Amino acid sequence: MIAGGLLAVLEAARTFREQGQPFALALVTDTEGSTYRKAGALALVAADGQRTGTLSGGCLEPALEALAARVIASGAPEAAVFDTRDDDDLLFGSGSGCRGRMRVLAWPVPGAGNILLDRLELAHAARQTLAVRVGVDAANLGALAFNGAHADPGALPVQITPVPRLLLLGAGPEAPPLLHLARVMGWLAEVADHRTALLRADRLAGACTLHALRPAQALAGLVSPPDAALVMTHVASADLEALHALANLDVPYVGLLGPPARRDELLAQLPAGAQAQLQPRLHAPAGMPLGGHGPESIALAIAADLQRFFHGSR
Numbered sequence: 001m002i003a004g005g006l007l008a009v010l011e012a013a014r015t016f017r018e019q020g021q022p023f024a025l026a027l028v029t030d031t032e033g034s035t036y037r038k039a040g041a042l043a044l045v046a047a048d049g050q051r052t053g054t055l056s057g058g059c060l061e062p063a064l065e066a067l068a069a070r071v072i073a074s075g076a077p078e079a080a081v082f083d084t085r086d087d088d089d090l091l092f093g094s095g096s097g098c099r100g101r102m103r104v105l106a107w108p109v110p111g112a113g114n115i116l117l118d119r120l121e122l123a124h125a126a127r128q129t130l131a132v133r134v135g136v137d138a139a140n141l142g143a144l145a146f147n148g149a150h151a152d153p154g155a156l157p158v159q160i161t162p163v164p165r166l167l168l169l170g171a172g173p174e175a176p177p178l179l180h181l182a183r184v185m186g187w188l189a190e191v192a193d194h195r196t197a198l199l200r201a202d203r204l205a206g207a208c209t210l211h212a213l214r215p216a217q218a219l220a221g222l223v224s225p226p227d228a229a230l231v232m233t234h235v236a237s238a239d240l241e242a243l244h245a246l247a248n249l250d251v252p253y254v255g256l257l258g259p260p261a262r263r264d265e266l267l268a269q270l271p272a273g274a275q276a277q278l279q280p281r282l283h284a285p286a287g288m289p290l291g292g293h294g295p296e297s298i299a300l301a302i303a304a305d306l307q308r309f310f311h312g313s314r
Contacts, residue, residue: 005186007163009042010124012052013117017109022047024068025113026106028055029079029134029156033100036060040160045106047072055104056082064104071106077113077142079105105134105142112142119146123162127224130160163188164310167226167251168207169215169242170233171198174257177299178230179206185307190226192218193233215242219249228253228306230286240266247274253309254278255286255302283309 003011009025016023028041036056043053045068055064060082067080083101107113116132123130133151135143145151164187168175171193182189183206191204192211199210211218215231215238229251231242239256243266246254256263263284267275287301288308 002183003186004184005163006042006120006124006160007186007188009044009053010120010163012044013109016044016046017117022072023109023113024071024106025109025116026053026055026064026068026104027116027134027158029103029105029136029158031100031102035100035102037102039156039158042160045069055102059084060102067104067106071108075108075111077105077107079103079136079141103136105136107142115144119144120160123160127162127165129162131157132160133157164228164306165226166190166306167192167218167222167229169193169218169229169231170238170257171195171204172232172234173295174232174298174302176203176206177296178302179204181299181303182206185303187306194238214238216245219245222249225249225251227251227310228255230255230257230302232257232286234258236262236266240269243267243278244270244274247277252281253283253306254281255305256282256284257286257298259285 002008023044023046026043026045028037028039030039041055043051043055043064045051045065049065051061051065063080063082067078071078081101081103107116109117119130133145133155135141135152135155137152137154140152140155143152143155145155166182166187166189168178168189168191171191175191179189188208189206190209190211191199191207192213192215193199194212194214196212199212201210204210229246231239231254233239247270283305286305287298288304290301290304
């Protein structure tokens with residue numbers, strides 16, 4: 001199943017590097033006005049023209065591919081500015097009508113792009129935002145400075161946010177469509193369920209890891225808390241176990257499936273301290289009220305609420 005977002009770029013870069021296939025890594029460094037993507041967006045273009053990641057709705061991609069071809073051929077970084085703010089671009093240029101300006105810097109891999117990719121992989125493993133200053137003037141084009149290291153005064157600060165991570169506590173009927181949506185959105189998702197018959201890899205193809213464990217066991221074994229945990233076993237005792245364990249973990253988003261009355265019954269069985277710890281983070285019923293019925297509609301509602309949460313509209 002094809003991933004989206006930063007996850008797709010990282011996975012494609014790993015594959016191409018393992019195969020020894022050259023490519024260009026492109027980064028949006030700054031924008032003005034209305035643009036399809038903002039600073040920090042990444043794309044990858046291989047020597048054969050295969051592209052992973054999107055910087056526009058399609059109108060700028062031919063120019064991006066041409067930029068990548070030049071970078072791969074020259075072995076040196078290069079910048080390009082895509083400006084759609086005036087009428088000339090509307091009539092004779094990209095024709096997008098977006099009225100924005102975007103600067104893109106591309107590095108060759110193998111070559112200078114390896115530095116940025118290696119730092120991205122480290123930040124991904126540590127689940128940290130990568131803060132980098134990027135040189136964009138002719139004398140320092142493509143130069144990179146990390147962690148507050150000295151940079152050219154004209155270097156631009158760029159932040160690349162990490163891939164969100166989910167834990168599904170329950171592999172019921174909503175899990176397969178939710179995992180599919182998570183993969184498309186570029187989120188990493190793990191699934192835990194003590195009912196091993198539900199944990200078929202072909203059924204849960206979008207998951208990066210499957211755990212045949214009860215909720216409390218799965219949560220106790222975490223190396224670090226996920227960005228969101230979804231309590232969705234459809235078994236009251238298992239959901240109560242999950243909520244009790246999550247009360248003591250630093251998980252920013254806790255979603256609970258089921259109607260408000262079921263939520264209230266479960267919360268009433270928790271100690272007062274656990275209730276207080278959960279309340280500010282609890283989203284129950286989980287998902288935005290989009291309408292519809294069935295597992296696919298529920299999965300879509302949850303994915304929409306997660307997207308809103310991950311991007312700061314809480």
